[in-house]
Amino acid sequence: xxxxxxxxxxxxxxxxxxxxxxxxxxxxxxxxxxxxxxxxxxxxxxxxxxxxxxxxxxxxxxxxxxxxxxxxxxxxxxxxxxxxxxxxxxxxxxxxxxxxxxxxxxxxxxxxxxxxxxxxxxxxxxxxxxxxxxxxxxxxxxxxxxxxxxxxxxxxxxxxxxxxxxxxxxxxxxxxxxxxxxxxxxxxxxxxxxxxxxxxxxxxxxxxxxxxxxxxxxxxxxxxxxxxxxxxxxxxxxxxxxxxxxxxxxxxxxxxxxxxxxxxxxxxxxxxxxxxxxxxxxxxxxxxxxxxxxxxxxxxxxxxxxxxxxxxxxxxxxxxxxxxxxxxxxxxxxxxxxxxxxxxxxxxxxxxx
Numbered sequence: 001x002x003x004x005x006x007x008x009x010x011x012x013x014x015x016x017x018x019x020x021x022x023x024x025x026x027x028x029x030x031x032x033x034x035x036x037x038x039x040x041x042x043x044x045x046x047x048x049x050x051x052x053x054x055x056x057x058x059x060x061x062x063x064x065x066x067x068x069x070x071x072x073x074x075x076x077x078x079x080x081x082x083x084x085x086x087x088x089x090x091x092x093x094x095x096x097x098x099x100x101x102x103x104x105x106x107x108x109x110x111x112x113x114x115x116x117x118x119x120x121x122x123x124x125x126x127x128x129x130x131x132x133x134x135x136x137x138x139x140x141x142x143x144x145x146x147x148x149x150x151x152x153x154x155x156x157x158x159x160x161x162x163x164x165x166x167x168x169x170x171x172x173x174x175x176x177x178x179x180x181x182x183x184x185x186x187x188x189x190x191x192x193x194x195x196x197x198x199x200x201x202x203x204x205x206x207x208x209x210x211x212x213x214x215x216x217x218x219x220x221x222x223x224x225x226x227x228x229x230x231x232x233x234x235x236x237x238x239x240x241x242x243x244x245x246x247x248x249x250x251x252x253x254x255x256x257x258x259x260x261x262x263x264x265x266x267x268x269x270x271x272x273x274x275x276x277x278x279x280x281x282x283x284x285x286x287x288x289x290x291x292x293x294x295x296x297x298x299x300x301x302x303x304x305x306x307x308x309x310x311x312x313x314x315x316x317x318x319x320x321x322x323x324x325x326x327x328x329x330x331x332x333x334x335x336x337x338x339x340x341x342x343x344x345x346x347x348x349x350x351x352x353x
Contacts, residue, residue: 045271049114055091065093075101132348135349137165142171163306187216188254208289219341222248
């Protein structure tokens with residue numbers, strides 16, 4: 001048998017890497033760039049999100065992108081720093097960077113809108129005041145999307161209250177299909193998956209058919225009724241008391257727990273969930289259930305005219321609600337509770353719809 005000296009092995013590895021790199025660059029060059037808008041791009045979530053989108057984690061390693069980054073005027077200096085870092089990364093997929101405080105410029109011709117920026121709740125601010133403050137933002141952004149974005153644009157709202165903000169934006173963009181506006185509950189889905197895997201001494205890869213119903217809030221319903229862990233029914237692997245008294249509250253209140261621990265809200269995990277939300281919507285979820293907040297079709301006890309989280313399967317750039325599930329009485333009660341909150345939120349912003 002012929003022996004190969006170490007230098008020869010090194011040369012062979014470098015040659016193979018060079019061939020793959022060349023093939024990758026050729027694949028990038030063969031595709032036209034798509035336009036991705038990220039609002040609140042200099043914020044904590046936006047900063048994490050921008051870098052991962054630019055690296056190809058959202059749309060694939062062969063899809064070039066134009067990054068449209070929107071900030072409020074006070075955030076433009078910080079946004080300049082984000083742009084400098086993007087340039088310094090020399091991401092092969094980044095074709096163009098457009099930093100701006102003008103929504104028309106940010107949304108012009110975009111294919112994907114990641115609406116992260118929103119007004120945070122301030123000291124002494126009532127829930128209704130927060131809803132109204134954010135309503136103004138998403139009325140404006142909805143109108144800008146309507147005027148400037150591609151009519152096939154896919155939108156995910158991350159800024160809270162995400163479900164109702166998405167509803168407001170969709171109503172103010174009548175020329176864009178209502179189903180193209182979604183809100184992010186993938187973070188809740190991921191949190192629930194991790195908690196169930198931890199409790200059953202499994203990995204997150206072992207968990208399937210878990211879902212989030214309802215609002216991205218403390219009324220959400222993290223549901224394991226249909227979930228499996230390594231092919232076994234999850235409800236047979238955990239105690240019902242743990243499920244109701246520990247699992248559900250932990251997932252519902254995880255955001256508050258993170259703020260208490262680190263003095264700031266979820267950033268990296270929220271950015272990760274946003275990436276996965278769009279990635280699966282565009283590239284498919286490979287038959288797996290994922291959770292997305294989408295316009296209600298009045299099934300599973302949800303009212304019409306809201307945006308609510310369902311279990312969905314994504315394929316060919318579309319999502320489909322999982323049908324035919326027989327909910328438990330407990331599940332129906334939980335859905336009724338979160339549906340009630342979504343209707344209350346809609347009533348608070350009715351003048352903006």
